[in-house]
Amino acid sequence: MFVTAQQLEKQMPDATRLLSDEPEMETSLHYMQLLLLVTCLEWLWRDHNDFFIGANLTIYFSRQQLRNRDFRGPDFFLVKDTEKHPRSSWVVWEEDGRYPDLIIELLSESTADVDRNLKKSLYENRFHTPEYFWFSPENLEFVGFELVGNKYQEIVPDRRGWCWSEVLGLYLGVENGKLRYFTFDGELVPTPEEAAMEAQQAAIEAQQIAIEMQQTAIEAQQQVSQTELRLEEEQQRSQRLAEHLRSLGVDPDSLN
Template identity: 70%
Template sequence: MVMTAQQLADLMPDATQIESDEPEIESSLHYAQLALLVACLEWLWRDRTDFFIGANLTIYFSRQQLKHRDCRGPDFFLVKKTQKHPRKSWVVWEEDGKYPDLTIELLSESTAEVDQTLKKELYQDRFRTYEYFWFSPDTLELEGFRLVNQVYEAIAANEAGWLWSDGLSLYLGVEDGKLRYFQPDGQRVPTPEEAAWQAQHRVDQLAAQIQAMGIEPEA
């Protein structure tokens, strides 16, 4: 009996259930930095449902790679124009062939050489990831690259030392020893906690101004 393409597909295992196979984060400093990057972008894009953020999550890009357990996963990656929902890993052939639009590696003494050579080549030549950044939470080194004619070219820093990301429409820059996002006007993208504090601070300021005018706020 000749099987249809759909019948063949129905017999294939569900690759979306493949677990991530990434090693643990290098240190608490690296973990805190990764959590900060995720939390701030999730807050900024809280009304959007067309993106996915991967944090220390394996990207499976070929069945051969999966067979040999040749795992590759950036510390942080962003895929745009996709559905926002939890995933156990990013399986390219289950995601309409989509690769990350942006990746960030957090350098450490044990991973820096691979991140700056082998992974850079992978993201440039195989993933065709538009923008690639690396940052060291230890030395505060920050570099960024953008695909130009299929080759990574270094992104020039502005006067503040920040790097512009076309994919994010934000700057990436170091402040107080941490990698943060900054709006085009220079405003730092807050964490949810910082945003809540800022909102409460504005309420308190407004209440103080009203009282200074001799108007008692209603109970």
């Protein structure tokens, strides 16, 4: 039975003291992948203040969950159209009954079965999360689902193996062993460091172009100067010749 946010709030008067209770990421591969997902999206939406990203953060949604200490926090989740501020956990009844709009689980040997089955069922039937993806940083298994009606249907990847996310307005796909975001046009969404390097490289290239243009201008000016010098030399030769002809009693104009 669905429990309203108001009912949950009455059940849990101490909700504000609920802290996240998730285990550490299993490997450095998982940690780096999670960091990549967070930082890239934060950078892309750096001018927005209407979303929240949870990274290995507990979602509290019912008294039974607390009684059983069955927290089931996703590795990565996104809630759109909400206030962007730090949270120690996501407490559904304190967030107007909002559940994640998108969840990504990072598979590991110990969690893969739970992620593919129990969590998938939870996100489908209780959270009604519109999109659910899982990815293994170890063997690169990547699958996406979208909620159609009340059931998850697998998202058919394109020829590149990428899955389109309506929630993100981006593709998710594997690139160099990492799950990355891509724009509709296929451009990789960079990390802040990659963006800084790209900007630096663009600045270097722009500077090189400016130097080349300046060098071209200098060479053109040199050519103009050389042409002017040749014309001046020819004019001087003509003047000397005319003076020589006059010294011989010959009018140079009469020769034209």
